[in-house]
Amino acid sequence: MIAPSTRTTTGRLHVSLHPTPTPAHGSASSRDDRAGRRRPRRLRIERLVGLEQWRQRRLGRRSRDSPAGDHRRPEAADVHGSRPRLRRLRSGRQEDPVDAGEQPGQDLRRDLAQRRRHRQERGDDRKHVLPEQRRAASLAAGQDLAINQHYDGVALVCGIDPAALAPQMQAAKAAGIKVIDVHLADVSKPASALIAGQTDGEFNRAMRLGVASALVRAKGKAIDSLVITSNENPPSAGMGATVQSEFAKYCTACKVESINVSIPDWSTKMTGAVTSALVRNPDIKAVFTVYDAQTPFVLPAIKSSHRDAMTYGFGLTPEVAPLMAQPGNLIGTDMGPNDRWMSYTASDQLFRVMAGQPPIEASKAVAPYRLFTPDNVSEFVQPTFGFGDSFIAGFRALWQKAPAS
Template sequence: MKKRALFASVAAVAMFAGMVGAASADEVTDGVARATENLAKYASTPEFVAPGEPFDAKACAAGKKMMSIPNNSGNPFLKGIIDRMKTAGAEVGLEVREWENQGQPAQWVQGIELATREKYDIIDLISGIDPGTVAPQLEAAKAAGVKVMTSHFYDPSFEQHPVVSSSLTIGFGEVGTILADWATVAAEGKANIALVISTDVPPTIPLVENFKKQLAANCPNCKIVQEINVGATEWGTKIQPAVQTAVQANPEINVIIPIYDSMSQFVVPALRLAGKTGEVKLATFNGTPFVLDFIAQGMADMDIGESLDWIAYATIDGHLRDACGLKTPTALNVPFYIFDKGNVAEAGAPAQFDTGYGDAYKSGFRTLWGL
């Protein structure tokens, strides 16, 4: 297992803290030390942990079909997961289809209704569609014998909608904690933050709550200067001007956190136009390759990565267990891995979706599935 030092700045922070007063110095130094210790947990190459007992996945999947509906097919992260689910599903004989859409609820309804008519076994709502927004159609699907499942959507703190058979949760709150600790250490205990969020995506809520909670716990001199809330369907038109205006109007901003890394394609140009590239540190979450390339090019600083292929295998595994009446995991159990300038080369040049995480999960799932 590889492990690296994410930051070597605790001593430097102690020097900085000495300049801001004795009581504050202790708080800053202790907070940065706690944050540094927490970040170290995400510096090791991820290890595979079996999500359940072995089962005959081919026998379970025989003749079954799954419709995967993302909140928006324009999101490269979700597109990448579904493409890999098609491949992983094919290994055991599960047919996986994506219902392509542009993020409109009416389009989600069409996909649900088609899956119901064509007698799919599973509807997978992946990362963003609140089942409550399309509950009547999902209830009809359930009544017709289709199992409704979610993946990479609910935080463990969320209450699952009654129509949902099972959920493979992801630790969005944990992501918020990591981002807060990174900002604390990267800015040496004095982060002035612009936070870019989308409150219309439900997992944003625990992520931001934990971010603020962890920032308050470990960084008394840190503050959120501006919170920029942009709906998921408006990223392409509203993020860039909002970020550019924010950093120009608030020159004290030294950290920007677009909480989902596909937002970065609009944040990076905003920083460039404002003359802030390299001056304002950028950290985010998902591990999308073009953002990892931004790190390699010096236009971003950190991305919390998660292997899309690992997510795909874990989703197929969990959904098949549910579909066949087996005990189902309550989480994806896909580990987070911090990419920064010290290790981003591991992701490839150019970066790839699944490079840098190791491949223990592939043999792990294949063994579980009896392949």
């Protein structure tokens, strides 16, 4: 795991990144701790995404690939020269660790299906346990790990509802651990009282601009729409309600249908559900994806049903937004933040609460969003994806000017 350690000198704050090995039981450092000696304060950030599942897969992989009795942690072999492989969670979507030679995004639907088959082959797709329950158990186990190992800070990434981890949040607070939640809710929602701070997003605005674009494309004609939600993620329900209210405001003759597909079911149920809706109602001209990672499962439904519909989504997933530049594009808008800018905003919030300072108000701790359409998607290219990078120097200058405590 990556542990940014902080040390202060007069008028400056230094932040360095390095892997942090865990002291072995009985080691000198652990004996020092038992003797009451205080180790240097460290900020440890753990990405609590499917932690228990990841650990079980690593254990299973070592049992197959390592000699009997060899239970060494692969990432601990060179603690100064290597980094552990991390999982990603993009707006609630779980992904397996990606091997160095893998090139995700060439065919997102194929990649996701292949990873699901791999999980089934490893015995990690147990049918008698609901996927949502596995995810909740993994998040709780990860939070318990942070508490038991006396972490100083925890960042919950991308829509992890602290209310679902209320006992762990209360235990972390009692232990003096500062917890923040990254990109948790829409700016219109009040901040959670369970955590020390959070960053929010303009989720509902992405839907409002999508509705406006769909109505402009309709050229004054009434159209029907389909909204696909995944309501286990906190912003989803509000985004669906925003689509409903915007059409009610600007087009009373427009009908809006909504279906909810949980995140673990995207690859198996979404295409069929969308196809059924489009066949049942040929007047649907707009499909709203509350997360654009749903798009690879929606586009085949639109094509196979031969409907003149387009998608309007949120997320700016690097594998999805560029599809707007392809011939036969069916994506009308895609709006979201820059991941790097969002991570800097979250880091700033975490540094503040760990330094004993009040967090920035959640509705103002927001990384900027940008709306991309087929007309400007050519600007969505690396390395800045159309957002620039001046924020990096700004944040670093702010942190370096922080007074020493």
